[in-house]
Each structure stands twice: as structure tokens, then as C-alpha cells.
Amino acid sequence: MPTAALFFDYPARFYLGKYYSKVGVENDAFMRSVADATRRLGSLGTVVELGGGPSLCAMFAMTAATESGPERVVWLDAGAPNLREVQSWLSGQPDAFDYSAILDWLEAELGASAQNVIERLRGARWDLRMIDLWAGLPADLDGVGDVVGSYFVAECATDCEAEFIELTKRVRQTSRDGAQVVLAYIRASSPYRLHDDTLYPALAVDECNLPSLLDLAGVSLANRAIRRGPIDEPPPRPGYSGMVFVQGQLTKCA
Numbered sequence: 001m002p003t004a005a006l007f008f009d010y011p012a013r014f015y016l017g018k019y020y021s022k023v024g025v026e027n028d029a030f031m032r033s034v035a036d037a038t039r040r041l042g043s044l045g046t047v048v049e050l051g052g053g054p055s056l057c058a059m060f061a062m063t064a065a066t067e068s069g070p071e072r073v074v075w076l077d078a079g080a081p082n083l084r085e086v087q088s089w090l091s092g093q094p095d096a097f098d099y100s101a102i103l104d105w106l107e108a109e110l111g112a113s114a115q116n117v118i119e120r121l122r123g124a125r126w127d128l129r130m131i132d133l134w135a136g137l138p139a140d141l142d143g144v145g146d147v148v149g150s151y152f153v154a155e156c157a158t159d160c161e162a163e164f165i166e167l168t169k170r171v172r173q174t175s176r177d178g179a180q181v182v183l184a185y186i187r188a189s190s191p192y193r194l195h196d197d198t199l200y201p202a203l204a205v206d207e208c209n210l211p212s213l214l215d216l217a218g219v220s221l222a223n224r225a226i227r228r229g230p231i232d233e234p235p236p237r238p239g240y241s242g243m244v245f246v247q248g249q250l251t252k253c254a
């Protein structure tokens, strides 16, 4: 069985600085997509984020898009530095990552008061768990999510289709019947590096092969929408061609 060992020491702060310290066309499209997927829900209930890493951006976008924030957040990731970053922001540590660029964008574009978003998110019940998603999930997470999200995870964790499908099964497992599923992928990614020579694997996914990969993982979505997202110009790194966003309501019969 593969392991998530590559991610145990994920460079959390470097990652946040590189990808979330400004809002270009990619983050604009990503946050709009997450907000659109959740806006009509009104209430988020329990949100599960699979491979959430250190980044709270999608949680900010969901919270901004809905009247009440999440009641509970189940945050699953293999990297201890990632969980420390999340905990640091939640507890308002002075050296926590500065999300001003993201919060300012939400205020300007979605009309969401940053202070209100922060308070609602910090007011939720957080369940931060260091978990290797390859190893399966504890039974108490079966069907727990009213909203289940995963962004830039399965295609950034393996170059093997069967392993991508195995990781994607966690979406189905953690979703209640009818849960809102919100997914985002790096489109046509090559293997990539972050802060050092570590080479992370990648599986090339796009709007053409994702439907069958999701079907094989049992992620059957009513009202499924799959949309290609843009790429920052000039591309910050070669080796990918934008993003792909997927959303819909899980039908558990699959």
C-alpha cells in the first residue's frame, strides 16, 4: 500500500506563501467555484476537508458564501506542519499565516465582512486529524459530511490511476447521502517541486478523464458540473494547464 510519508514534513508555510499570498486569476476562479458550490446551501453543517493541508482558503470561501458558517469542520491531512498552521490561525497566534489577500478579496468580491468570516470560522467545532488517507478512515467518519471538499490532493499525491481512485473513494466514504461535494484539481500536472529537491508525483487529470475516474471511485454526483479553470499569466511554473472544478450532490447508491 502506498504511504503519505512524502507529505509528513510538508513545507506548510512555504506552500501558503507561494500559493495564497495573493489572488490572481487562479485563486479568483477557485474561490468563486467553492462559493458557487455552497451558496445555495444556507447552512454548511459538518464540512469534511480531505487533504486540507495548511490552507483555509476554501473554508473562507464557503463561510463567506453562506449565512451561517460550518457547525463542525473535520480536517484530515497527513502532514503535522499543515495541522500546526491551521491550529495556529484558529487560535489567533500572532505569527499565524496572514490571509489578508484572500479575506480582502472575499470582502470586495462577495461582500463578506472579513471579521465576520473569521469569527464564524473560529467559532466552529474543529476536529483536526493527522491521518494517512491511504490507510482508510476510522468508522466514525463514515457519512459524516454534509459538505465534503478536496482540493489539489489526489492528483498531487500519486501518478497512478488506481491510487488516485483509491484516494477518491474517501470522498464517497465521508459524505452523507445527498452531501454537497466540492472538488478542485490541477489540470494536466507534471511532477512538481516546492521548496527543495523533493519531487512530488502527479497524475494528469482533466475534464475528459475525470468523469470516469470519479465513477470508478463511486463518487456519483447528481447535477454534476465539471468546469475547466484558468491559469495565472505568465504561468508560475510550467507543467500544468490550469485547474478543473467539480461539484454536485453525492448519490450513495453507487
Ligand SMILES: C[S@@+](CC[C@H](N)C(=O)[O-])C[C@H]1O[C@@H](n2cnc3c(N)ncnc32)[C@H](O)[C@@H]1O
Pocket: 003, 004, 007, 008, 010, 050, 051, 052, 053, 054, 055, 076, 077, 078, 079, 082, 131, 132, 133, 134, 150, 151, 152, 153, 156, 157
Ligand atoms: C497540494 S497540497 C493541497 C493542500 C490544500 N488542499 C490546498 O487546497 O491548498 C496536497 C495535500 O494533500 C495532502 N496529502 C497527500 N496525500 C495524502 C494522504 N495519503 N493522506 C493525507 N493527506 C495527504 C498533503 O499533506 C497536502 O497537504
